[in-house]
Amino acid sequence: MNIGQAAEASGVSAKMIRYYESIGLIPKTVRTEAGYRVYSDNDVATLGFIRRARDLGFSVEQIAELVALWRDRDRASTDVKRIALEHVEVLERKARELQEMAATLKHLAKHCHGDTRPECPIIEGLQTGGGTGSIDLHSSSQFGAVGLRSAHRDTAPKRVRS
Amino acid sequence: MNIGQAAEASGVSAKMIRYYESIGLIPKTVRTEAGYRVYSDNDVATLGFIRRARDLGFSVEQIAELVALWRDRDRASTDVKRIALEHVEVLERKARELQEMAATLKHLAKHCHGDTRPECPIIEGLQTGGGTGSIDLHSSSQFGAVGLRSAHRDTAPKRVRS
DNA sequence: CTTGACCTTGCCATCATTGGAAGGATTACA
DNA sequence: TGTAATCCTTCCAATGATGGCAAGGTCAAG
Numbered sequence: 001m002n003i004g005q006a007a008e009a010s011g012v013s014a015k016m017i018r019y020y021e022s023i024g025l026i027p028k029t030v031r032t033e034a035g036y037r038v039y040s041d042n043d044v045a046t047l048g049f050i051r052r053a054r055d056l057g058f059s060v061e062q063i064a065e066l067v068a069l070w071r072d073r074d075r076a077s078t079d080v081k082r083i084a085l086e087h088v089e090v091l092e093r094k095a096r097e098l099q100e101m102a103a104t105l106k107h108l109a110k111h112c113h114g115d116t117r118p119e120c121p122i123i124e125g126l127q128t129g130g131g132t133g134s135i136d137l138h139s140s141s142q143f144g145a146v147g148l149r150s151a152h153r154d155t156a157p158k159r160v161r162s
Numbered sequence: 163m164n165i166g167q168a169a170e171a172s173g174v175s176a177k178m179i180r181y182y183e184s185i186g187l188i189p190k191t192v193r194t195e196a197g198y199r200v201y202s203d204n205d206v207a208t209l210g211f212i213r214r215a216r217d218l219g220f221s222v223e224q225i226a227e228l229v230a231l232w233r234d235r236d237r238a239s240t241d242v243k244r245i246a247l248e249h250v251e252v253l254e255r256k257a258r259e260l261q262e263m264a265a266t267l268k269h270l271a272k273h274c275h276g277d278t279r280p281e282c283p284i285i286e287g288l289q290t291g292g293g294t295g296s297i298d299l300h301s302s303s304q305f306g307a308v309g310l311r312s313a314h315r316d317t318a319p320k321r322v323r324s
Numbered sequence: 325c326t327t328g329a330c331c332t333t334g335c336c337a338t339c340a341t342t343g344g345a346a347g348g349a350t351t352a353c354a
Numbered sequence: 355t356g357t358a359a360t361c362c363t364t365c366c367a368a369t370g371a372t373g374g375c376a377a378g379g380t381c382a383a384g
Contacts, residue, residue: 015372019372035380036381060371
């Protein structure tokens, strides 16, 4: 199986397959005389595993852990559980953060007249950092970028950046 | 005021101030004879505005819009409201996605023995893409990376990538 | 044999941000 | 005044995951 078929079968783009190989997430494949990468059904299964983990928001680093656990069937499922639960915590925390941000913005927008008058608490809130009363626009999160990836791009390659 | 003081006062790093200038988010500043950038209190206020917008998860592109609206007080608040509400939608959608991912993982982890036995539905779920019954691990989101930024890094510069 | 579809590598771009290096400017202190 | 420490400058590189393009090799069908 060539990389194109493997990509289609696994849902991971050929580009990403090469990338995963380059960073060592998957081992180097056998090549034909011409230099074409050859994939087995087993490889496709691994790629599918990776894609599903990716769709669940795992970082490549975590996926590497999970793939290692998956390959080594003798490893305890404790490790897998631990990784998953750690990930759940992060996901929930980030979801909470996003909701708080949305709530803050909604609150500000609610008091924005929306007509042609230039009074708008959104702007004022941003300006003063607390002009709307109890809302703490400074409330800082200690978390970095949310590790969400776009899922299999069956649809469009558009990068919905807000 | 030099860039260092402006950075401290605004909460935006000197590095980022230069970056924002380079991409045109803020105008080029006056320089001293030696080439040092000079900032006024007004500039610091603008930077603070930018930081707070950034903390609310606005992309630089959106911040540019907001800053323009902020500067031009004659503009209708309708625009601000629209931008904010669009942003709210995206945030809520992304929060929902994260929660769904967390729920799926939690469900899988719940049935993971967590002892030394290698049976673990997390692994199996990832492997088969649906081994746990009704859970659709293929459920794809059509959304790209979440545009969350780390907030003012008072604490540590660590990038909590899960 | 040609055409078109596929593969290869390699480089560039994204986005926001950090880091570092090399060198000039200013400030503080002995 | 000399010097060291601290600031500032610009430029370059890296991050993570992905897309895109280009130049060139390969393969299968017509």
